[in-house]
Amino acid sequence: xxxxxxxxxxxxxxxxxxxxxxxxxxxxxxxxxxxxxxxxxxxxxxxxxxxxxxxxxxxxxxxxxxxxxxxxxxxxxxxxxxxxxxxxxxxxxxxxxxxxxxxxxxxxxxxxxxxxxxxxxxxxxxxxxxxxxxxxxxxxxxxxxxxxxxxxxxxxxxxxxxxxxxxxxxxxxxxxxxxxxxxxxxxxxxxxxxxxxxxxxxxxxxxxxxxxxxxxxxxxxxxxxxxxxxxxxxxxxxxxxxxxxxxxxxxxxxxxxxxxxxxxxxxxxxxxxxxxxxxxxxxxxxxxxxxxxxxxxxxxxxxxxxxxxxxxxxxxxxxxxxxxxxxxxxxxxxxxxxxxxxxxxxxxxxxxxxxxxxxxxxxxxxxxxxxxxxxxxxxxxxxxxx
Numbered sequence: 001x002x003x004x005x006x007x008x009x010x011x012x013x014x015x016x017x018x019x020x021x022x023x024x025x026x027x028x029x030x031x032x033x034x035x036x037x038x039x040x041x042x043x044x045x046x047x048x049x050x051x052x053x054x055x056x057x058x059x060x061x062x063x064x065x066x067x068x069x070x071x072x073x074x075x076x077x078x079x080x081x082x083x084x085x086x087x088x089x090x091x092x093x094x095x096x097x098x099x100x101x102x103x104x105x106x107x108x109x110x111x112x113x114x115x116x117x118x119x120x121x122x123x124x125x126x127x128x129x130x131x132x133x134x135x136x137x138x139x140x141x142x143x144x145x146x147x148x149x150x151x152x153x154x155x156x157x158x159x160x161x162x163x164x165x166x167x168x169x170x171x172x173x174x175x176x177x178x179x180x181x182x183x184x185x186x187x188x189x190x191x192x193x194x195x196x197x198x199x200x201x202x203x204x205x206x207x208x209x210x211x212x213x214x215x216x217x218x219x220x221x222x223x224x225x226x227x228x229x230x231x232x233x234x235x236x237x238x239x240x241x242x243x244x245x246x247x248x249x250x251x252x253x254x255x256x257x258x259x260x261x262x263x264x265x266x267x268x269x270x271x272x273x274x275x276x277x278x279x280x281x282x283x284x285x286x287x288x289x290x291x292x293x294x295x296x297x298x299x300x301x302x303x304x305x306x307x308x309x310x311x312x313x314x315x316x317x318x319x320x321x322x323x324x325x326x327x328x329x330x331x332x333x334x335x336x337x338x339x340x341x342x343x344x345x346x347x348x349x350x351x352x353x354x355x356x357x358x359x360x361x362x363x364x365x366x367x368x369x370x371x372x373x374x375x376x377x378x379x380x381x382x383x384x385x386x
Contacts, residue, residue: 018109020048021101021256026249028380035257040094043073047098047127051105056118074098078131082138089261095131096264102128103271107201109252132272139269143356148349153341156352157288161333164293164359169300172370177303180373185304186246187376189239190255191369195267196239196317197252200225205274206283214343217335218284221291221328235324238317245314247384258376260368266361273354281340281347285354288337292329293362295322 027035035041046066050056053063060067073094080091105119118124169177180188189196203222207215227233240250249255273283298318305315337355341348376382 018111018252020104020109020111020115021253026254026383027257028383030380031376032257038090038093040073040077040090043070044094044097044101046070048101051101051118051124052115054114054117056121057123060123074127074130078134082134093261093264095135096261096268099128099131099135099268099271100264103268104253106205106271106275107198135265136272139265139357139361142360143353145353148353151349151352153348153352154338157285157333157337157341157355160289160352160355160359161292161329164289165296165329167293167296172367173300175370175374176300177307180304181377182308183381184373184377185308185310186248186382187258187373188301188304188369189243189246190248190382191258191260191263191372193239193243193248193250193255194253194259194263197236197250199236199239202270202274203287206277206280214284214336214339217331221331224324224328235317235320238320241313242315242317245311247386248382249385258372260365260372262361262368263365266358266365269357269361279350279354281344281350282354282357284332284336284340285351285356286358288329288332288351289355289358290362291325291332293359294325294329297366298322298325 038044047070050063050066050070053059077088077091077094080088081095102124105116105124109115176188200222203218203225207219207222209215223229225235227235227237231237243250270283270286273279273286298321302315302318302322305318337351340351
């Protein structure tokens with residue numbers, strides 16, 4: 001019989017304690033073994049232990065051997081991921097998981113307060129900057145950045161909006177709609193819960209500052225994502241309900257080890273853009289794509305759930321998002337990106353860059369998630385809760 005290590009399940013509610021991903025295991029042994037087979041696994045565990053050290057910066061010299069071990073792996077991974085013609089998936093995964101472990105300290109998880117002891121650590125900031133510098137150069141090399149300076153920005157945004165509202169179904173979309181089995185749907189929810197259970201948290205980090213119509217629209221988007229202040233209507237509550245229906249854990253981050261590096265990269269990219277106001281235009285261009293294209297992806301997931309004859313509760317999040325994100329996408333184009341073109345005429349090309357980069361990274365993540373689902377259904381069933 002398949003064995004699985006299972007954390008205690010808690011109801012998804014305000015105030016539930018969240019255990020850091022390093023301490024959570026909710027996967028079949030076969031998949032856990034895949035995670036541990038990554039050559040960088042021990043280096044990542046070393047960093048996760050360092051993050052928990054009280055006053056790490058002041059005591060760094062006491063952990064010299066651990067620091068050297070981690071930094072050797074870090075330098076090797078940066079070279080393997082970003083400086084070679086054939087990059088290593090293991091290196092990519094290690095770097096994105098390290099980045100996320102540092103970035104997650106910028107959000108509050110209703111957990112033990114001592115977990116935040118190093119949230120402003122200069123050493124962790126140094127690691128983050130080292131990875132982001134190499135990674136962002138690598139990402140931008142996939143786009144012709146200079147070409148964005150010479151386009152009609154408003155027309156480019158409107159053209160992309162029209163094209164991405166209802167794109168042609170890809171091979172992966174057809175798999176989700178027509179062939180993905182019930183266990184594949186459970187894998188889909190487990191992987192996407194990584195974002196779905198804390199949705200819009202990063203958006204909240206760009207709302208402070210001077211009041212204007214752009215800020216008001218972004219606030220309106222955030223409020224709808226958060227159920228206008230009612231937990232029962234918050235989008236993540238609907239996501240948790242889907243997981244409960246499928247007997248999956250509703251604890252945030254509990255399926256962290258299932259998330260492919262391509263999906264982690266989209267999360268870390270948004271952390272970077274929201275933490276650096278210099279990238280405000282790129283972020284809003286990316287958010288516009290996310291809201292415009294979201295409904296087409298959710299229709300695939302909804303079609304899969306309907307084909308599998310699941311309950312309304314097991315698909316309600318998709319239906320809600322299709323309706324609301326269609327509206328959000330229009331707001332983002334008409335009330336955020338187009339006004340920002342007028343406000344920042346010399347830098348407005350960054351809006352289109354951000355849009356295209358989010359699309360590129362999102363497509364890459366979507367393909368990786370489908371590959372993970374296909375592998376998962378052939379490997380082992382996820383443990384059930386309750």
